Amino acid sequence: MPLLSIEEITKEYxxxxxxxxxxxxxxxxxxxxxxxxxxxxxxxxFHLISGVEKPxxxxxxxxxxxxxxxxxxxxxxxxxxxxxxxxxVWGNMTVVENIMAGMNRRLKGSLLSxxxxxxxxxxxxxxxxxxxxxxxxxxxLLGKWESIASQLPYGKQKLLELGRTLxxxxxxxxxxxxxxxxxxxxxxxxxxxxxxxxxxxxxxFIVEHHMGMVMEIADEIAVLHNGELIAEGTPDAVRRxxxxxxxxxxxxxxxx
Amino acid sequence: MVDKxxxxxxxxxxxxxxxxxxxxxxxxxxxxxxxxEFKKKDLFYLGAICLAPLIWSDTxxxxxxxxxxxxxxxxxxxxxxxxxxxxxxxGHAAFFGIGAYTTAILTTRYAFSTFPAxxxxxxSAAVIAYFIGRPILKLKGYFLALATLGFGEIFLVIxxxxxxxxxxxxxxxxxxxxxxxxxxxxxxxxxYYLTWGVLIGLFIFSKNLVRSKVGRALLAVAASEDAxxxxxxxxxxxxxEVFVLGAAFAGLAGSLFSCVMSTANPEAFSLGLTVLIxxxxxxxxxxxxYGPIAGAILLTWLTDILSRYQEYSLPIxxxxxxxxxxxxxxxxxxxxNVRVIYLIGxxxxxxxxxxxKL
Numbered sequence: 001m002p003l004l005s006i007e008e009i010t011k012e013y014x015x016x017x018x019x020x021x022x023x024x025x026x027x028x029x030x031x032x033x034x035x036x037x038x039x040x041x042x043x044x045x046f047h048l049i050s051g052v053e054k055p056x057x058x059x060x061x062x063x064x065x066x067x068x069x070x071x072x073x074x075x076x077x078x079x080x081x082x083x084x085x086x087x088x089v090w091g092n093m094t095v096v097e098n099i100m101a102g103m104n105r106r107l108k109g110s111l112l113s114x115x116x117x118x119x120x121x122x123x124x125x126x127x128x129x130x131x132x133x134x135x136x137x138x139x140x141l142l143g144k145w146e147s148i149a150s151q152l153p154y155g156k157q158k159l160l161e162l163g164r165t166l167x168x169x170x171x172x173x174x175x176x177x178x179x180x181x182x183x184x185x186x187x188x189x190x191x192x193x194x195x196x197x198x199x200x201x202x203x204x205f206i207v208e209h210h211m212g213m214v215m216e217i218a219d220e221i222a223v224l225h226n227g228e229l230i231a232e233g234t235p236d237a238v239r240r241x242x243x244x245x246x247x248x249x250x251x252x253x254x255x256x
Numbered sequence: 257m258v259d260k261x262x263x264x265x266x267x268x269x270x271x272x273x274x275x276x277x278x279x280x281x282x283x284x285x286x287x288x289x290x291x292x293e294f295k296k297k298d299l300f301y302l303g304a305i306c307l308a309p310l311i312w313s314d315t316x317x318x319x320x321x322x323x324x325x326x327x328x329x330x331x332x333x334x335x336x337x338x339x340x341x342x343x344x345x346x347g348h349a350a351f352f353g354i355g356a357y358t359t360a361i362l363t364t365r366y367a368f369s370t371f372p373a374x375x376x377x378x379x380s381a382a383v384i385a386y387f388i389g390r391p392i393l394k395l396k397g398y399f400l401a402l403a404t405l406g407f408g409e410i411f412l413v414i415x416x417x418x419x420x421x422x423x424x425x426x427x428x429x430x431x432x433x434x435x436x437x438x439x440x441x442x443x444x445x446x447x448y449y450l451t452w453g454v455l456i457g458l459f460i461f462s463k464n465l466v467r468s469k470v471g472r473a474l475l476a477v478a479a480s481e482d483a484x485x486x487x488x489x490x491x492x493x494x495x496x497e498v499f500v501l502g503a504a505f506a507g508l509a510g511s512l513f514s515c516v517m518s519t520a521n522p523e524a525f526s527l528g529l530t531v532l533i534x535x536x537x538x539x540x541x542x543x544x545x546y547g548p549i550a551g552a553i554l555l556t557w558l559t560d561i562l563s564r565y566q567e568y569s570l571p572i573x574x575x576x577x578x579x580x581x582x583x584x585x586x587x588x589x590x591x592x593n594v595r596v597i598y599l600i601g602x603x604x605x606x607x608x609x610x611x612x613k614l
Contacts, residue, residue, distance in 0.1 A: 052482060072485040081486070088483035092475050092543070101472035105488030111497050114468045115461040125468055168487050 001064065003028040003203050004049070004080075004172055009058035011044055011227075018044045020227045021058070026172070031194065031204045033218030033235075035211060037247060040224040042207045043085055046176050049205075050082045051075040062172065077105045081170030085177045085207075089157045089164075091150030095141060098149050098160055099132040102167030132167065139163045155186045166197065173197065175206040179213055191217050215239065223247070293467060301546075302456070309448045318444035322516055324556040325451035326509045331536040331548030332455070332462055333505030338534070339542035340471060341498050342478025344397065346530050347388075347404035350411035351381040351503040353525030355510025360428040360520040361421065370434045374511045381507025382500045389499040393492060408530055415522045427521025434515040441515075451512055455549070458505055462545055474498060475543075539580055541587020550588050 002025040011019040019041045026032045034042050047053040049060060051072035060068045067075050076082075090098050107128060109121055136142045139159050144152060149160060158178065165173060175194070179187045191213055198204055208214045214221060215235040223231040223238060225247040231238050238244055309318050334348050355377035362368040362376060392403045415422050422428065434441045434450060441450045465471055473494050476484040481491050514520045532555060540551025558576060562569035580588065 050486060071490075072482075073488050073490045076486050076488040084483065084486075088480045088486075090476050090479040090483065092479050093472065097472050097475070100469075101476045101484075101489075102487045104469060104473055104476075107469045109469070111465065111470055111501065114470045115465050117464040117468075121468065128469075164487065 001028075002026055003063065004205065005061045006045075006049070007059045007061070009045070009048060009060065010056045011041075011048060011053070012056050017227045019048075019055075019224075022224070022227070022229050024222055024229065024232075026203060026205050027220075028203055029198070029201065030219045031198055031206065031217055033214035033221040034205065034207045034224065035209075035214055035221060036224035039226075041227040042224055043176060045224070046082065046174055046207060049075075050080060050174060076168065076170075079169075079171035080174065081165035081168050081172070082174035083158075083161050083165055083176055083178060085180070087154070087157055087161060089149045089152075089161050091148065093149055094146055095149050095152065095160060096129070096132050096136060096145040098164050099135050099167045100128050102164035103128050103132070105168055135163050135167055155182055158182065162193070166202075170202060172203045172205060175204065175208075177207055177209055179208060179210045187213060294463065305452050305456070309445055313445075315444050318448050320556055320560055321553075322444055322447045322451050324553045325448070325455050326513050326516070327533065327536060327556060328549040328552035329451070329455050329458055329509040329512070330506050330533050331540065331552050332458055332545065333502035333509075334533055335537045335540070335542065335545065335548040336462060336465070336474070336498050337502045338537055339544070339547070340466065340474040340478065341495055342474075343393075343495060343499075344401040345404045345499070345502070346401050346527075346534070347406075347408035347411070348502070348506055348533055349525045349527070349529040350408040351385060351506035352510040352513065352529065353411060353415065353520075353522070354381045354384055354503075355507030356514040356520045356525070357415065357422055357428070357510075358507070359511040359514045360431050363431055364428055370432060370511075370515055371436050374434070374508065374515075377511035378504040378507040381510070382504040385500045385503030386496070389496045389503075393495045393499060405527070405530075408527060412522055412526060415525075423521075425522060427519055428514075429519050431514050431518045431520065433518075434512065447516055451516075454508060454512065458508070459545060459549070466545060470494070470498075535577065539577070539584070539587055541584075544587075547587045554588060 004024075004026040006022060006024040009019055009022045010017070022041075022045065024032075024034075024045075034045065036042050044053070048055050049067075051067070051070055051074070055068065058068070059066060062075070062078060062080060065078065067078065067080075070078075090101065093101065107124055109118075109124070113121055133142060133145060136145050139162075141152075141156060141160060141163065144156070149157065152160065158181070162175075162178065178194075179190055182190060187210070194204060194206070194217055206214060206218065218235060220233065221231075221235050221238045222229060223241070223244050225243075230243045230247060231241045233241075309321065330348065330352055334345065337343055337345055358377040358380045359370065359373040362373040363370055368376070388407055392400065392407070395403050416425055418424075434447070441447045466474075473484065473489045476487070476489055477491055477494060485491050510525075513524075517524075536551035536555050537548050538551075539547075539554065540549065541547030558573065559569075562573050565572060
């Protein structure tokens with residue numbers, strides 16, 4: 001049984017089909033890549049999975065639970081974490097607070113118990129701080145734990161966003177163009193980190209513009225073009241698929 | 257020659273930075289959010305609050321500080337909603353009014369003693385805030401501001417029109433002094449300790465919220481709701497919770513207010529009060545909890561001092577507010593604007609520069 005299964009999803013914006021009957025499956029423990037030219041509908045698909053937007057028709061199942069019409073925070077509470085294409089780090093908090101806010105769904109207690117600072121709240125806050133520092137340490141950001149998040153360089157902020165998502169201990173991690181804006185070295189580090197996250201048992205679904213990187217790390221790749229799924233399979237098979245080559249060449253020409 | 261002037265420049269710059277540095281010692285810095293734990297500084301503030309009315313022992317001062325404390329409770333609740341969650345409410349005076357009227361009605365008509373009425377005020381304000389907040393908080397930005405504004409106005413109309421219950425425009429008189437277990441707070445000094453005691457309790461409560469999961473969730477909602485819900489924060493719920501909490505604070509403040517004034521009438525809870533509280537929060541500084549208290553003390557005093565100048569008071573008030581916002585754009589609870597400091601330096605140097613000395 002796949003961890004995530006998308007069935008016949010369709011999404012329209014003012015009559016324009018962003019996604020046309022797309023069906024996809026993500027196996028537990030795998031890294032799945034989603035590629036396609038600009039405007040192919042990759043980000044739309046991610047928004048639908050994470051509940052930011054609702055599909056026109058079709059169903060999405062996560063752990064065999066129908067999440068199609070759930071609220072965004074309920075979906076993330078089930079264990080789907082995501083990063084955003086445009087960086088969404090909370091610039092009004094310190095680095096460590098960003099990570100701790102990521103743990104939100106695991107910290108229990110009502111408003112009242114936090115206000116009264118009951119003993120178990122004190123304990124859980126202390127543990128959260130300790131764990132957040134461990135996560136920062138593994139990301140190499142521990143030295144900056146007390147700086148304001150918005151003051152970090154771009155690459156570090158991307159890393160922080162990833163760390164925040166990891167802090168919620170997701171089962172499925174949706175990465176929306178994690179390599180955009182990174183330098184080559186940063187990109188290589190990111191690939192290693194993604195492989196390492198998979199080692200820890202997290203399933204990863206990744207949208208990426210940077211073909212080389214996805215081809216390298218993904219077990220399986222799906223290709224979207226004009227809202228339709230045109231190919232799916234191992235990186236090698238996809239690379240040789242004539243439809244994919246054509247779509248990308250057209251895309252390249254249009255860009256130029 | 258060139259080197260010498262450069263040296264002079266530097267010395268002067270350091271000189272201008274001295275007041276900034278002094279201020280930063282006493283004022284909490286909003287940009288260092290990790291400094292949220294209780295500090296020794298807080299003990300100093302606590303001592304100052306306890307000793308102040310004994311040092312300045314005239315009743316006018318006590319009365320003013322009672323008012324400032326009540327406004328500070330209001331501003332504290334609003335600052336959680338505005339400064340932390342990043343939402344706008346222009347109907348906060350209505351919850352203050354609900355608290356005041358609850359106490360007024362319960363004590364004068366139903367012979368409640370003041371303490372249960374005090375608690376009931378918080379509950380009634382919170383319950384109304386819950387039912388108002390559920391639909392209203394789906395709105396954002398200006399729309400939320402307008403909806404809350406509308407709520408405030410509707411509240412005033414209801415109070416004015418339901419004369420049987422609230423006494424209409426005349427209001428309710430003869431609300432007893434606040435008393436607990438037979439101890440009556442019948443002097444301004446006693447009321448000072450009462451209001452500031454309540455304020456300190458609520459301040460500690462708020463600070464505990466702000467330095468924990470709740471505060472982080474609020475700041476996350478303020479910065480990006482999409483990102484907040486992507487880590488499982490229930491955005492509508494946390495907004496509602498903090499809105500209701502702010503209303504409960506306002507209800508408590510309103511209850512104290514009606515006991516201190518011994519009257520409740522609709523004029524006290526008009527839009528003017530809302531604007532005053534919002535000014536306290538903004539002038540005091542958003543996103544820190546000392547700010548609203550500082551803002552409340554400052555504006556209460558300012559209005560009192562300016563009332564001596566009668567018809568000139570409002571223009572002077574306006575000018576002072578503008579100046580404060582220029583010099584302390586992040587609020588008086590924070591630092592002086594660095595750019596303004598340099599501007600002063602620029603003016604100071606301008607004369608010399610014109611004379612050709614630089």
